[in-house]
Amino acid sequence: MKQQRVLLIIGGGIAAYKCLDLIRRLRDEGASVRAVMTRAASEFVTPLSVAALTNERVFTNLFDLNDEHEIGHIRLSREADIVIVAPATADFLAKMAGGHADDLASTILMATDKPVLAAPAMNPRMWLHRATQRNVALLKADGIHFVGPNTGEMAERDEAGPGRLAEVPEIMAAARAILSEGAAGSVTRLRSSRPLAGRHVLVTSGPTHEPIDPVRYIANRSSGRQGHAIAAAAARLGARVTLVSGPVALADPPGASVVHLETAQEMLDAVERSLPADVAVFAAAVADWRTARQPGDKMKKTGEKHALELVENPDILATIGKSREARPALVIGFAAETRDVVGYASKKRKAKGADWIVANDVSAKTGVFGGAANTVHLVTAEGVDDWPTMAKEDMAERLMLRAAEFLRRSTAAAE
Ligand code: CTP
Numbered sequence: 001m002k003q004q005r006v007l008l009i010i011g012g013g014i015a016a017y018k019c020l021d022l023i024r025r026l027r028d029e030g031a032s033v034r035a036v037m038t039r040a041a042s043e044f045v046t047p048l049s050v051a052a053l054t055n056e057r058v059f060t061n062l063f064d065l066n067d068e069h070e071i072g073h074i075r076l077s078r079e080a081d082i083v084i085v086a087p088a089t090a091d092f093l094a095k096m097a098g099g100h101a102d103d104l105a106s107t108i109l110m111a112t113d114k115p116v117l118a119a120p121a122m123n124p125r126m127w128l129h130r131a132t133q134r135n136v137a138l139l140k141a142d143g144i145h146f147v148g149p150n151t152g153e154m155a156e157r158d159e160a161g162p163g164r165l166a167e168v169p170e171i172m173a174a175a176r177a178i179l180s181e182g183a184a185g186s187v188t189r190l191r192s193s194r195p196l197a198g199r200h201v202l203v204t205s206g207p208t209h210e211p212i213d214p215v216r217y218i219a220n221r222s223s224g225r226q227g228h229a230i231a232a233a234a235a236r237l238g239a240r241v242t243l244v245s246g247p248v249a250l251a252d253p254p255g256a257s258v259v260h261l262e263t264a265q266e267m268l269d270a271v272e273r274s275l276p277a278d279v280a281v282f283a284a285a286v287a288d289w290r291t292a293r294q295p296g297d298k299m300k301k302t303g304e305k306h307a308l309e310l311v312e313n314p315d316i317l318a319t320i321g322k323s324r325e326a327r328p329a330l331v332i333g334f335a336a337e338t339r340d341v342v343g344y345a346s347k348k349r350k351a352k353g354a355d356w357i358v359a360n361d362v363s364a365k366t367g368v369f370g371g372a373a374n375t376v377h378l379v380t381a382e383g384v385d386d387w388p389t390m391a392k393e394d395m396a397e398r399l400m401l402r403a404a405e406f407l408r409r410s411t412a413a414a415e
Contacts, residue, residue, distance in 0.1 A: 001172070002030035004179055007080035007114075009105045010050065012040020013087040015121040015165035020045060022086065022168045023053040029172070034080065035059070038092065038105045061104055073104055074198060077112035078411075082175055085109070087121035087165045090132050096144070097135035111198040113238075115178045117145045119171050123154060124161025147174035194238030195404035201234040202277040202328065203227055204284035204316065206246035209262045212291050212308065213299045217262075220285050224248035226334075226374065227283030229396035231256040234279075237400050242274040246284060264290065264313035271316055279403050280328040282317040282354075285336070289313060321353030330406055332356045332399070335379075338363040345379045356380045358399065378402075 006026055010019045023033050035050045036059045047058040059076065077083065085092065085105075092105070096118070101107040109116060118139065126132060127149060140146065148166030153159075166174070205227020209217040228250050231243040235255030243256040244267055252258040259270045264286045271280070289310035299306075317333040333354040335345040338361075345359030357379040374395050378385040387395065 001026060001176060001179070004031045004082065005080045006031050006033045006175070007076065007083045007108070007112075008033055008035045008054075009083065009085045009108065010035060010037045010041040010045070011085060011087045011089045011092045011105075011121075012038050012043060013089050013121050013165075014044060015087040016041050016044035018165055018168060019086055020049060020053055022084075022171055023050070025168055025172060026175075027053070027055075032056075034076070036076070036105050036108060038103060040089070059104055073107045074111050076104075077108040077114065077198070080112075080114050082179055083109065083112055083114055083116045084119065084171065084175060085116065086119035086171060088118040089120075090122045090126040090129070093118065093120060093132060093135045093139065097138045113194065113197045115143075115145060117147060117171070117174055117178055119147050119166050119174075120149045120163075121165035122149070122163050123159060124163040127163040128161070145174065145178055147171050195408065196234055196400065197238035199239045199278040199404075199407060200242070200276065201231075201239040201400070201403070202242045202244070202271065202274050202280045203231040203234065203256075204244045204267060204271060204282050204286075205231065206248040206250075207285050208246045208264045208267055208287045208313075210264065210287045210290040210313070211262075211294045213295050213297070215298050218287055218289070218291070219247075220287065222246075222248075222285035224250050224284075225372070226392045226396065227281070228253050229392045230281050230283055230399060231258075233393070233396040233400045234403075236397075237404060239279075239400075242277070244270045244274065244284075246286075263287075264316065268314050268316045268319060271320060275320075275326040275328070277328045278407055279330045279332065280320055281332045281399075282320075283334050284316070286316055287313055315352065317354060318352040329410060330355050330403055332358065332403070335359045336362040342377050342379060342384050345377065346384075349379055349381075 010016055026033050033054045034056050035054050037047055047060055051058045095106045096109055099110060101110045147170055149162050150164040150166055151162045152164045154163060206224035207220045207222040209219050211217050224245060231241050232253035235241045235253060241256040243258045245258060245260055247262060261267055261270055267286060290313050292309040292311045321331045331354045333352055335348045335357050337344045337359060341359050341361050345357045349357040359377040359379055361375055372391055373389050374392050375389040376387050376395060
Protein backbone atom coordinates (compact mmCIF):
# COMPACT_ATOMS: atom_id res chain seq x y z
CA MET A 1 0.00 0.00 0.00
CA LYS A 2 3.07 2.22 -0.20
CA GLN A 3 2.22 5.75 -1.37
CA GLN A 4 -1.39 4.78 -2.06
CA ARG A 5 -3.94 7.44 -1.16
CA VAL A 6 -6.98 6.08 0.61
CA LEU A 7 -10.16 8.08 1.06
CA LEU A 8 -12.02 6.41 3.92
CA ILE A 9 -15.71 7.11 4.29
CA ILE A 10 -16.78 6.15 7.79
CA GLY A 11 -20.45 5.25 8.12
CA GLY A 12 -22.58 5.39 11.24
CA GLY A 13 -22.54 1.94 12.83
CA ILE A 14 -21.30 0.30 15.99
CA ALA A 15 -18.42 -1.17 13.95
CA ALA A 16 -17.15 2.36 13.15
CA TYR A 17 -14.61 2.03 15.96
CA LYS A 18 -12.83 -0.65 13.92
CA CYS A 19 -11.96 2.06 11.39
CA LEU A 20 -9.48 3.45 13.88
CA ASP A 21 -7.54 0.21 13.65
CA LEU A 22 -7.98 0.18 9.84
CA ILE A 23 -6.47 3.67 9.58
CA ARG A 24 -3.51 2.68 11.78
CA ARG A 25 -2.81 -0.45 9.72
CA LEU A 26 -3.14 1.36 6.39
CA ARG A 27 -0.66 4.00 7.52
CA ASP A 28 1.71 1.35 8.88
CA GLU A 29 1.81 -0.03 5.35
CA GLY A 30 2.76 3.35 3.90
CA ALA A 31 -0.66 4.53 2.66
CA SER A 32 -1.96 8.02 3.39
CA VAL A 33 -5.51 8.17 4.69
CA ARG A 34 -8.00 10.99 4.45
CA ALA A 35 -11.27 10.43 6.27
CA VAL A 36 -14.81 11.61 5.65
CA MET A 37 -17.39 10.90 8.33
CA THR A 38 -21.13 10.80 7.89
CA ARG A 39 -23.20 12.65 10.47
CA ALA A 40 -24.15 9.35 12.13
CA ALA A 41 -20.52 8.17 12.22
CA SER A 42 -19.57 10.90 14.67
CA GLU A 43 -22.09 9.40 17.13
CA PHE A 44 -19.87 6.31 17.28
CA VAL A 45 -16.31 7.66 17.00
CA THR A 46 -15.14 11.21 17.44
CA PRO A 47 -13.70 13.17 14.51
CA LEU A 48 -10.89 14.10 16.89
CA SER A 49 -9.63 10.53 17.24
CA VAL A 50 -9.94 9.97 13.49
CA ALA A 51 -7.97 13.18 12.83
CA ALA A 52 -5.29 12.12 15.31
CA LEU A 53 -4.84 8.76 13.58
CA THR A 54 -4.93 10.04 10.00
CA ASN A 55 -2.82 13.07 10.87
CA GLU A 56 -5.13 15.01 8.55
CA ARG A 57 -8.23 17.09 9.11
CA VAL A 58 -11.44 15.12 9.00
CA PHE A 59 -14.16 16.11 6.56
CA THR A 60 -17.67 15.92 7.90
CA ASN A 61 -20.16 18.12 6.07
CA LEU A 62 -20.84 19.04 2.47
CA PHE A 63 -21.92 22.51 3.45
CA ASP A 64 -18.79 23.45 5.32
CA LEU A 65 -17.90 26.32 3.03
CA ASN A 66 -14.32 26.42 4.20
CA ASP A 67 -13.85 22.92 2.93
CA GLU A 68 -15.47 23.83 -0.36
CA HIS A 69 -12.98 26.63 -0.82
CA GLU A 70 -9.93 24.77 0.34
CA ILE A 71 -10.69 21.39 -1.13
CA GLY A 72 -13.97 20.74 -2.92
CA HIS A 73 -15.65 17.35 -2.88
CA ILE A 74 -14.56 16.75 -6.47
CA ARG A 75 -10.92 17.17 -5.53
CA LEU A 76 -11.38 15.04 -2.41
CA SER A 77 -12.66 12.22 -4.56
CA ARG A 78 -10.00 12.67 -7.24
CA GLU A 79 -7.02 12.91 -4.92
CA ALA A 80 -7.33 9.28 -3.92
CA ASP A 81 -6.40 5.96 -5.46
CA ILE A 82 -9.22 4.11 -3.77
CA VAL A 83 -12.35 4.98 -1.80
CA ILE A 84 -13.21 2.64 1.08
CA VAL A 85 -16.64 2.81 2.72
CA ALA A 86 -16.58 1.22 6.18
CA PRO A 87 -18.84 0.43 7.84
CA ALA A 88 -21.27 0.63 4.92
CA THR A 89 -24.66 0.71 6.66
CA ALA A 90 -27.95 -0.40 5.09
CA ASP A 91 -28.99 3.22 4.79
CA PHE A 92 -25.72 4.29 3.20
CA LEU A 93 -25.83 1.42 0.68
CA ALA A 94 -29.38 2.50 -0.23
CA LYS A 95 -28.17 6.05 -0.76
CA MET A 96 -25.29 4.83 -2.93
CA ALA A 97 -27.58 2.62 -5.01
CA GLY A 98 -30.10 5.45 -5.44
CA GLY A 99 -27.44 7.96 -6.46
CA HIS A 100 -28.23 10.39 -3.64
CA ALA A 101 -25.86 13.28 -3.00
CA ASP A 102 -27.17 15.08 0.05
CA ASP A 103 -24.08 15.07 2.23
CA LEU A 104 -20.34 15.09 1.70
CA ALA A 105 -19.89 11.30 1.83
CA SER A 106 -22.61 10.50 -0.72
CA THR A 107 -21.59 13.41 -2.97
CA ILE A 108 -18.01 12.13 -3.10
CA LEU A 109 -19.24 8.73 -4.17
CA MET A 110 -21.30 10.30 -6.95
CA ALA A 111 -18.34 12.37 -8.11
CA THR A 112 -15.54 9.84 -7.91
CA ASP A 113 -13.93 8.05 -10.82
CA LYS A 114 -11.85 5.85 -8.52
CA PRO A 115 -12.52 2.24 -7.47
CA VAL A 116 -14.85 1.99 -4.48
CA LEU A 117 -14.67 -0.79 -1.88
CA ALA A 118 -17.65 -1.15 0.46
CA ALA A 119 -17.42 -3.09 3.73
CA PRO A 120 -21.00 -3.55 4.93
CA ALA A 121 -21.93 -3.95 8.57
CA MET A 122 -25.44 -4.16 9.94
CA ASN A 123 -27.93 -6.33 11.73
CA PRO A 124 -28.38 -9.70 9.91
CA ARG A 125 -32.07 -9.05 9.25
CA MET A 126 -31.21 -5.75 7.64
CA TRP A 127 -28.48 -7.39 5.56
CA LEU A 128 -30.83 -10.15 4.41
CA HIS A 129 -33.70 -7.73 3.71
CA ARG A 130 -34.72 -7.74 0.07
CA ALA A 131 -34.16 -4.01 -0.23
CA THR A 132 -30.53 -4.30 0.94
CA GLN A 133 -29.85 -7.31 -1.27
CA ARG A 134 -31.38 -5.46 -4.23
CA ASN A 135 -29.16 -2.42 -3.54
CA VAL A 136 -26.04 -4.59 -3.22
CA ALA A 137 -26.83 -6.30 -6.54
CA LEU A 138 -27.25 -2.90 -8.21
CA LEU A 139 -24.00 -1.61 -6.76
CA LYS A 140 -22.10 -4.72 -7.84
CA ALA A 141 -23.47 -4.28 -11.36
CA ASP A 142 -22.16 -0.70 -11.24
CA GLY A 143 -18.66 -1.99 -10.46
CA ILE A 144 -18.57 -1.33 -6.69
CA HIS A 145 -16.35 -3.88 -4.87
CA PHE A 146 -17.49 -5.55 -1.65
CA VAL A 147 -15.70 -7.20 1.24
CA GLY A 148 -17.82 -9.04 3.81
CA PRO A 149 -19.98 -8.93 5.75
CA ASN A 150 -18.86 -11.84 7.90
CA THR A 151 -21.15 -14.17 9.76
CA GLY A 152 -21.01 -14.31 13.53
CA GLU A 153 -22.16 -12.78 16.79
CA MET A 154 -23.49 -9.25 16.55
CA ALA A 155 -23.02 -6.44 19.03
CA GLU A 156 -26.67 -6.80 20.05
CA ARG A 157 -27.32 -9.72 22.36
CA ASP A 158 -28.88 -12.88 20.92
CA GLU A 159 -28.33 -11.73 17.37
CA ALA A 160 -26.14 -13.80 15.07
CA GLY A 161 -25.82 -14.14 11.30
CA PRO A 162 -24.31 -12.30 8.35
CA GLY A 163 -23.68 -8.63 9.08
CA ARG A 164 -20.36 -8.30 10.90
CA LEU A 165 -17.86 -5.87 9.42
CA ALA A 166 -15.04 -7.75 7.64
CA GLU A 167 -11.89 -7.93 9.74
CA VAL A 168 -9.31 -5.21 9.19
CA PRO A 169 -6.78 -7.56 7.48
CA GLU A 170 -9.57 -8.71 5.11
CA ILE A 171 -10.41 -5.12 4.17
CA MET A 172 -6.71 -4.42 3.62
CA ALA A 173 -6.34 -7.51 1.42
CA ALA A 174 -9.37 -6.52 -0.68
CA ALA A 175 -8.03 -2.97 -1.11
CA ARG A 176 -4.60 -4.31 -2.08
CA ALA A 177 -6.14 -6.63 -4.68
CA ILE A 178 -8.17 -3.81 -6.23
CA LEU A 179 -5.16 -1.51 -6.36
CA SER A 180 -2.92 -4.11 -7.94
CA GLU A 181 -5.63 -4.95 -10.47
CA GLY A 182 -5.64 -1.21 -11.20
CA ALA A 183 -1.92 -1.27 -11.82
CA ALA A 184 -2.52 -4.14 -14.24
CA GLY A 185 -5.00 -2.04 -16.15
CA SER A 186 -8.48 -3.14 -15.13
CA VAL A 187 -9.23 -0.08 -13.02
CA THR A 188 -8.01 2.06 -15.86
CA ARG A 189 -10.51 0.25 -18.03
CA LEU A 190 -13.23 0.76 -15.42
CA ARG A 191 -12.36 4.42 -15.24
CA SER A 192 -12.10 4.90 -18.96
CA SER A 193 -15.47 3.25 -19.55
CA ARG A 194 -17.06 6.10 -17.54
CA PRO A 195 -14.74 8.98 -18.44
CA LEU A 196 -17.51 11.55 -17.90
CA ALA A 197 -18.29 10.42 -14.34
CA GLY A 198 -18.76 13.43 -12.08
CA ARG A 199 -19.37 15.76 -15.05
CA HIS A 200 -22.56 17.57 -16.01
CA VAL A 201 -23.35 17.60 -19.72
CA LEU A 202 -26.12 19.86 -21.04
CA VAL A 203 -27.55 19.17 -24.50
CA THR A 204 -30.15 21.02 -26.59
CA SER A 205 -31.99 18.99 -29.20
CA GLY A 206 -34.86 18.99 -31.67
CA PRO A 207 -36.60 21.88 -33.40
CA THR A 208 -38.44 24.69 -31.67
CA HIS A 209 -42.07 25.56 -32.40
CA GLU A 210 -42.90 29.24 -32.59
CA PRO A 211 -46.64 29.91 -32.33
CA ILE A 212 -48.48 31.93 -34.97
CA ASP A 213 -51.78 31.69 -33.12
CA PRO A 214 -53.16 29.13 -30.63
CA VAL A 215 -53.32 26.35 -33.27
CA ARG A 216 -50.52 27.10 -35.76
CA TYR A 217 -46.75 27.30 -35.46
CA ILE A 218 -43.49 27.77 -37.38
CA ALA A 219 -41.18 24.76 -37.22
CA ASN A 220 -38.37 22.99 -39.09
CA ARG A 221 -37.49 19.45 -40.10
CA SER A 222 -35.05 18.60 -37.28
CA SER A 223 -35.75 15.12 -35.88
CA GLY A 224 -33.65 15.53 -32.72
CA ARG A 225 -31.83 12.26 -33.42
CA GLN A 226 -28.34 13.71 -33.20
CA GLY A 227 -28.93 15.69 -30.00
CA HIS A 228 -30.71 12.78 -28.32
CA ALA A 229 -27.89 10.42 -29.34
CA ILE A 230 -25.36 12.81 -27.76
CA ALA A 231 -27.35 12.93 -24.51
CA ALA A 232 -27.57 9.12 -24.45
CA ALA A 233 -23.83 8.74 -25.16
CA ALA A 234 -22.89 11.21 -22.41
CA ALA A 235 -25.08 9.31 -19.91
CA ARG A 236 -23.52 5.98 -20.94
CA LEU A 237 -20.07 7.48 -20.39
CA GLY A 238 -21.02 8.36 -16.82
CA ALA A 239 -22.12 12.01 -17.04
CA ARG A 240 -25.10 13.57 -15.34
CA VAL A 241 -27.07 14.72 -18.36
CA THR A 242 -29.67 17.44 -18.80
CA LEU A 243 -31.38 17.30 -22.18
CA VAL A 244 -33.37 20.37 -23.17
CA SER A 245 -35.57 19.36 -26.07
CA GLY A 246 -38.07 20.88 -28.42
CA PRO A 247 -40.99 18.74 -29.68
CA VAL A 248 -39.68 15.42 -31.12
CA ALA A 249 -41.08 11.97 -31.79
CA LEU A 250 -38.28 10.28 -29.82
CA ALA A 251 -38.26 8.60 -26.42
CA ASP A 252 -36.32 10.29 -23.62
CA PRO A 253 -32.77 8.83 -23.65
CA PRO A 254 -32.09 6.55 -20.66
CA GLY A 255 -30.18 8.22 -17.86
CA ALA A 256 -30.84 11.82 -18.97
CA SER A 257 -33.12 14.24 -17.17
CA VAL A 258 -35.21 15.84 -19.88
CA VAL A 259 -36.83 19.27 -20.04
CA HIS A 260 -39.56 19.36 -22.72
CA LEU A 261 -40.46 22.71 -24.22
CA GLU A 262 -41.59 24.42 -27.41
CA THR A 263 -40.13 27.85 -28.14
CA ALA A 264 -36.61 29.27 -28.47
CA GLN A 265 -37.19 31.61 -25.54
CA GLU A 266 -38.27 28.68 -23.34
CA MET A 267 -35.17 26.78 -24.48
CA LEU A 268 -32.86 29.64 -23.52
CA ASP A 269 -34.54 29.92 -20.09
CA ALA A 270 -34.21 26.15 -19.50
CA VAL A 271 -30.54 26.17 -20.55
CA GLU A 272 -29.75 29.05 -18.19
CA ARG A 273 -31.60 27.32 -15.34
CA SER A 274 -29.62 24.10 -15.95
CA LEU A 275 -26.19 25.70 -15.61
CA PRO A 276 -23.53 25.20 -14.35
CA ALA A 277 -22.36 22.42 -16.67
CA ASP A 278 -18.94 21.15 -17.69
CA VAL A 279 -19.97 20.67 -21.31
CA ALA A 280 -22.83 22.24 -23.26
CA VAL A 281 -23.76 20.87 -26.67
CA PHE A 282 -26.12 22.95 -28.79
CA ALA A 283 -27.59 20.48 -31.24
CA ALA A 284 -31.07 21.99 -31.43
CA ALA A 285 -32.30 23.50 -34.68
CA VAL A 286 -33.62 26.63 -33.00
CA ALA A 287 -36.04 28.68 -35.09
CA ASP A 288 -34.30 31.89 -36.04
CA TRP A 289 -37.53 33.89 -35.89
CA ARG A 290 -40.75 34.07 -33.94
CA THR A 291 -43.86 36.05 -34.75
CA ALA A 292 -43.92 39.57 -33.38
CA ARG A 293 -47.45 39.04 -32.04
CA GLN A 294 -49.33 35.91 -31.09
CA PRO A 295 -53.07 36.60 -31.10
CA GLY A 296 -55.05 34.93 -28.33
CA ASP A 297 -57.65 33.69 -30.85
CA LYS A 298 -57.31 31.61 -33.99
CA MET A 299 -56.69 33.77 -37.04
CA LYS A 300 -59.51 33.76 -39.62
CA LYS A 301 -59.36 33.86 -43.41
CA THR A 302 -60.41 37.24 -44.74
CA GLY A 303 -59.83 36.75 -48.46
CA GLU A 304 -57.05 39.37 -48.14
CA LYS A 305 -53.28 38.93 -48.25
CA HIS A 306 -51.83 38.29 -44.84
CA ALA A 307 -48.26 39.07 -43.76
CA LEU A 308 -46.59 37.66 -40.67
CA GLU A 309 -44.19 39.99 -38.93
CA LEU A 310 -41.18 38.06 -37.63
CA VAL A 311 -38.62 39.07 -35.01
CA GLU A 312 -35.31 37.34 -34.33
CA ASN A 313 -35.04 34.80 -31.56
CA PRO A 314 -32.18 34.89 -29.07
CA ASP A 315 -29.18 32.86 -30.19
CA ILE A 316 -28.81 30.34 -27.36
CA LEU A 317 -25.36 29.10 -28.36
CA ALA A 318 -24.01 32.64 -28.70
CA THR A 319 -25.59 33.74 -25.41
CA ILE A 320 -23.89 30.93 -23.47
CA GLY A 321 -20.69 30.89 -25.56
CA LYS A 322 -20.04 34.57 -24.88
CA SER A 323 -21.29 34.74 -21.31
CA ARG A 324 -18.81 35.43 -18.55
CA GLU A 325 -20.92 33.86 -15.85
CA ALA A 326 -21.17 30.08 -15.55
CA ARG A 327 -19.82 29.48 -19.05
CA PRO A 328 -19.24 25.72 -19.39
CA ALA A 329 -15.59 24.70 -19.86
CA LEU A 330 -16.48 23.27 -23.25
CA VAL A 331 -19.14 24.85 -25.49
CA ILE A 332 -19.98 22.89 -28.64
CA GLY A 333 -22.19 24.20 -31.43
CA PHE A 334 -23.40 22.75 -34.70
CA ALA A 335 -23.37 24.31 -38.11
CA ALA A 336 -25.59 23.01 -40.84
CA GLU A 337 -24.25 24.18 -44.17
CA THR A 338 -24.86 23.40 -47.81
CA ARG A 339 -21.61 24.85 -49.22
CA ASP A 340 -18.15 25.94 -47.99
CA VAL A 341 -18.98 23.86 -44.92
CA VAL A 342 -15.72 24.33 -43.02
CA GLY A 343 -15.30 27.99 -43.97
CA TYR A 344 -18.74 28.99 -42.64
CA ALA A 345 -18.32 26.76 -39.58
CA SER A 346 -15.03 28.41 -38.60
CA LYS A 347 -16.64 31.84 -38.84
CA LYS A 348 -19.60 30.61 -36.75
CA ARG A 349 -17.23 29.23 -34.10
CA LYS A 350 -15.69 32.64 -33.52
CA ALA A 351 -18.89 34.65 -33.94
CA LYS A 352 -20.79 32.57 -31.38
CA GLY A 353 -17.98 32.11 -28.85
CA ALA A 354 -18.01 28.30 -29.20
CA ASP A 355 -14.95 26.14 -28.51
CA TRP A 356 -15.87 23.54 -31.09
CA ILE A 357 -18.26 23.50 -34.02
CA VAL A 358 -19.51 20.25 -35.46
CA ALA A 359 -19.94 21.18 -39.09
CA ASN A 360 -22.55 19.22 -40.97
CA ASP A 361 -22.93 18.97 -44.71
CA VAL A 362 -26.72 19.10 -45.13
CA SER A 363 -26.85 19.54 -48.88
CA ALA A 364 -29.71 17.44 -50.29
CA LYS A 365 -27.33 14.75 -51.59
CA THR A 366 -26.22 13.77 -48.05
CA GLY A 367 -29.66 12.95 -46.57
CA VAL A 368 -28.53 14.12 -43.11
CA PHE A 369 -31.82 15.73 -42.12
CA GLY A 370 -33.91 13.02 -40.48
CA GLY A 371 -31.43 10.37 -41.66
CA ALA A 372 -29.46 7.88 -39.58
CA ALA A 373 -25.93 8.84 -40.60
CA ASN A 374 -23.86 11.98 -40.52
CA THR A 375 -20.70 13.31 -42.18
CA VAL A 376 -19.08 15.94 -40.03
CA HIS A 377 -15.97 18.04 -39.64
CA LEU A 378 -14.93 19.02 -36.14
CA VAL A 379 -13.74 22.62 -36.18
CA THR A 380 -11.67 23.67 -33.14
CA ALA A 381 -9.18 26.42 -32.39
CA GLU A 382 -6.44 23.95 -33.38
CA GLY A 383 -7.83 23.08 -36.79
CA VAL A 384 -10.27 20.82 -38.58
CA ASP A 385 -10.82 17.07 -38.22
CA ASP A 386 -12.70 15.34 -41.03
CA TRP A 387 -14.65 12.43 -39.61
CA PRO A 388 -15.79 9.56 -41.82
CA THR A 389 -19.52 9.09 -42.44
CA MET A 390 -20.94 7.24 -39.45
CA ALA A 391 -24.17 6.51 -37.61
CA LYS A 392 -25.42 9.42 -35.49
CA GLU A 393 -24.97 7.23 -32.37
CA ASP A 394 -21.30 6.56 -33.22
CA MET A 395 -20.65 10.18 -33.96
CA ALA A 396 -22.29 11.06 -30.59
CA GLU A 397 -20.03 8.66 -28.71
CA ARG A 398 -16.93 9.88 -30.50
CA LEU A 399 -17.80 13.50 -29.70
CA MET A 400 -18.42 12.76 -26.03
CA LEU A 401 -15.19 10.73 -25.71
CA ARG A 402 -13.34 13.66 -27.18
CA ALA A 403 -15.09 16.01 -24.71
CA ALA A 404 -14.06 13.73 -21.82
CA GLU A 405 -10.45 13.86 -23.00
CA PHE A 406 -10.61 17.66 -23.24
CA LEU A 407 -11.93 17.91 -19.66
CA ARG A 408 -9.36 15.45 -18.34
CA ARG A 409 -6.55 17.49 -19.86
CA SER A 410 -7.85 20.83 -18.65
CA THR A 411 -8.39 19.46 -15.12
CA ALA A 412 -4.86 18.03 -15.13
CA ALA A 413 -3.43 21.34 -16.38
CA ALA A 414 -5.28 23.27 -13.63
CA GLU A 415 -3.94 21.07 -10.84
N1 CTP B 1 -28.39 28.13 -32.35
C1 CTP B 1 -28.89 28.50 -31.12
N2 CTP B 1 -29.90 29.43 -31.05
C2 CTP B 1 -30.39 30.01 -32.18
C3 CTP B 1 -29.88 29.63 -33.44
C4 CTP B 1 -28.87 28.68 -33.49
O1 CTP B 1 -28.46 27.99 -30.09
N3 CTP B 1 -31.35 30.92 -32.08
C5 CTP B 1 -27.29 27.17 -32.41
C6 CTP B 1 -27.65 25.83 -32.98
O2 CTP B 1 -28.09 24.94 -31.98
C7 CTP B 1 -26.31 25.40 -33.58
C8 CTP B 1 -25.66 26.69 -33.99
O3 CTP B 1 -26.31 27.68 -33.23
O4 CTP B 1 -25.47 24.82 -32.61
C9 CTP B 1 -25.70 27.00 -35.46
O5 CTP B 1 -26.96 27.23 -35.94
P1 CTP B 1 -27.29 27.52 -37.50
O6 CTP B 1 -28.76 27.54 -37.62
O7 CTP B 1 -26.51 26.59 -38.36
O8 CTP B 1 -26.63 28.91 -37.75
P2 CTP B 1 -27.23 30.35 -37.75
O9 CTP B 1 -26.62 31.08 -36.64
O10 CTP B 1 -28.72 30.29 -37.79
O11 CTP B 1 -26.66 30.96 -39.07
P3 CTP B 1 -27.14 30.78 -40.59
O12 CTP B 1 -28.58 30.36 -40.56
O13 CTP B 1 -26.91 32.10 -41.17
O14 CTP B 1 -26.23 29.71 -41.15
